[in-house]
Amino acid sequence: MNTETETQVVIVGAGPVGLMLAAELRLAGVETVVLERLEMPSPHSKALGVHARTLEQLAMRGLVDPFLAGGIPVPAWHFGFLSQRLDLTRLDTPYPFMLAFPQHRTEAVLLERALALGARIRRGRSVTGLTQDDDEVRVVTESGETWRAGWVIGADGAGSTVRQTAGIEFPGTDADTYAYLGDAHADSPPPPGYGVLNERGALIVAPLPGGRFRFTGFDPEHQDSPRRDLTIDELQETVRRISGTDFDIRDPAWLTRFGNATRVAATYRRRRVLLAGDAAHMHFPAGGVGLNLGLQDAMNLGWKLAAVVQGRADAGLLDTYHDERHPWAEDVAEHTLAQTALIRATTPTGLALRQVLSDLITDLPDLSLKLARRLAGLDVHYGRTDQHRLVGARVTATGDALLDGRAALVGSPGHAMIEQAATAGIPVQPLTVDASAAVIRPDGYVWWATDDPDDDLPDLVGRFGGH
Ligand SMILES: Cc1cc2nc3c(=O)[nH]c(=O)nc-3n(C[C@H](O)[C@H](O)[C@H](O)COP(=O)(O)OP(=O)(O)OC[C@H]3O[C@@H](n4cnc5c(N)ncnc54)[C@H](O)[C@@H]3O)c2cc1C
Known part of the structure; x- marks a missing residue:
């Protein structure tokens, strides 16, 4: 077969991350094709756990109900198999637990959504390589098809062909456990x-x-x-x-x-090729965080790439995807390596160390909370010191404000900016933040905020919000 097909974005890999990205791009109306090597989804579930920040982000898109209905909330979770579990009930989230929900069911929910939104999923397509120039990427499959797209996302897992053929380094450490x-x-x-x-x-x-x-x-x-x-x-x-x-x-x-091979891609973007999920990072699955990390990549990248494809932002916005997400993969690499050391600590010295740490978790509730927030992804933020103190902060419980995948303007009536928005027909969402007005990004982080009630409406509301 020697066919050539054109689309706006090709995603390689219909794992959970590829499917989430397909849904996010389709929500914005971007033409999206997913190429998947397997004829049928795998019946096995690597991941069993969905953590709080992922549940918050699923809720932003109205997707959390099937998870809550079919999953089992687990109120305490382990760090490095330490005998004293972390108390998740104290987490500052509407979902103070880890939800036991097998990966194949997560994939089924995301597949249904991606298809309902119009993504084209092509199975039995093993991608073997790609080339790119200033205008497009050409992706080839084993069967001889060529897909031409403006952008390609490698969501093809830890052994990513996309990462390798794009020449992106994958530094880290080999498995020793x-x-x-x-x-x-x-x-x-x-x-x-x-x-x-x-x-x-x-x-x-x-x-x-x-x-x-x-x-x-x-x-x-x-x-x-x-x-x-x-x-x-x-x-x-x-x-x-x-x-x-x-x-x-x-x-x-x-x-x-x-x-426990542990690696993080040197860059998440090489020109027109982007990486997400296990293609961008791999580590020991201690604490059950990999799928969560990948879905959060998808939430960060989807709206940005849609804006670039649709000419609402220049390609530089995509570099913020690497800048924001890469450090959090490094963070996961660090704590999963630390957990591996604890899990293999079966010598008398190792067991003594484990006991000391377990006792500290019992005695210091704040230590337990800090580790729990790290596993749950609740400490993720994208703050910058040169901006308003709220910029980059995580927003929870966004109600219907982000359902359509667009940015939301938040503020109190009476402020000049809010009146300006009302005149322009831009809805103002009923959320509270500790500022006169703020813009919430589609992935649930504060993008812009002001304490000055007379500030002008920022330009990004027009480009990323509104309806
Ligand atoms: C034992 C175990 C337990 C785990 N437990 C947890 C947990 O509890 N919680 C958690 O968050 N994470 C957990 N993880 C990690 C989690 O499973 C992964 O992070 C997750 O699967 C990553 O999703 P992905 O979509 O990035 O990649 P994958 O799930 O690897 O999907 C990649 C897809 O790309 C396809 N593909 C690959 N190459 C090509 C190609 N050349 N052409 C076309 N298609 C291709 C593959 O067939 C696959 O469908 C666990 C992992 C393991 C191994």
Whole structure:
């Protein structure tokens, strides 16, 4: 097959991040094609957890209900498998928990939305390379198709072909720790919230929809064979050795291993090529944050790229995507490496360190809260010291204000700017911020704020807000 097709944006990869981006771009009316290698979505769920900031952002688009209806709120979560869990109920969010919701269901919700908004999803298309010039990118697939687009997003996971063919470096560290994972039935399952870490290794058990359980952890005896397939016999033996029982595990649906290679792309943009999700960052899935990080990339990038495609902003806006998101991937790389060190700390010295840290988490509620906010993505901000103190701050509970993916103007009636907006037919949203007026970005961060009630309406309201 030798066809050539043109569109505004090509997204490579229909994982959760590619699908979220497709929905965001379509919401703004951008022609979007998603090319996915697999004929069918994977039935396995790598991720099981959706954290608070992701839920806040899903709510901004009216998408949170299927998550809340089908998920299980988990009020305490672990950092590095420490025995003292972090109390999530104190988080400053409408969603003070981690929501247990398998990744394949997240993908199903996002796929339905992307399709409903008119994204074209082309399966069985393995992208093998791309070339770009000043005007366009040409993406080629294994079957010989060429897709021409103004912009391409690599959302094709940690082994990203897009990242490699665009020549973007992926610096970091190789794996030196491997975890086991088995999704299986258990005739004598442990109580909810079960976890153990001792001199023999680490095990955490989590219930899955459909009656299975996830058995995952660190086995010091099997660090030399990361490429050998995990078998049910080895899983049973590992679980028995670490916990004293194998819980009568049987009928696995998925057996795998994963490592802690930790890398962040040197740049999230090379001219007309952008990276998002695991294509831009990879790390040990400790704390359950990778998918969350990727969905938040999508929320940051989608409206910016739409504005550039539609001529409402120049391409420089896309550099702010790298500037804002790259540091938070570095932050996740750091805390997941730290958690890996804790998970593999099965020596007497390591166990003593773990006990000291667990006791600190018990004794210092603010330490627990700080770590919980970091996992939940609630400490993400995009502030700059040369701007109003609120700029870059996270906004929660935005009601219907950001449903349409456009910026929102917030302020009290009586201010000159708000009157000006009313005259121009620009809606003013009923949100409160600690300023005379503010503009909230489509991804729920303060973009601009003023304490001067007589300031002029900023130009960005016209370009990014309004209706
Ligand atoms: C064991 C485990 C547990 C995890 N638990 C959690 C958790 O609880 N919470 C959390 O937030 N994160 C978790 N993660 C991380 C999470 O699964 C990933 O961060 C997430 O899948 C990233 O989504 P993505 O869309 O960026 O990439 P992917 O999910 O990797 O999707 C990439 C897509 O691109 C496609 N593709 C690849 N190459 C090509 C190509 N050349 N052409 C066309 N298509 C291509 C692939 O088929 C795939 O569909 C976990 C990961 C693992 C391994």
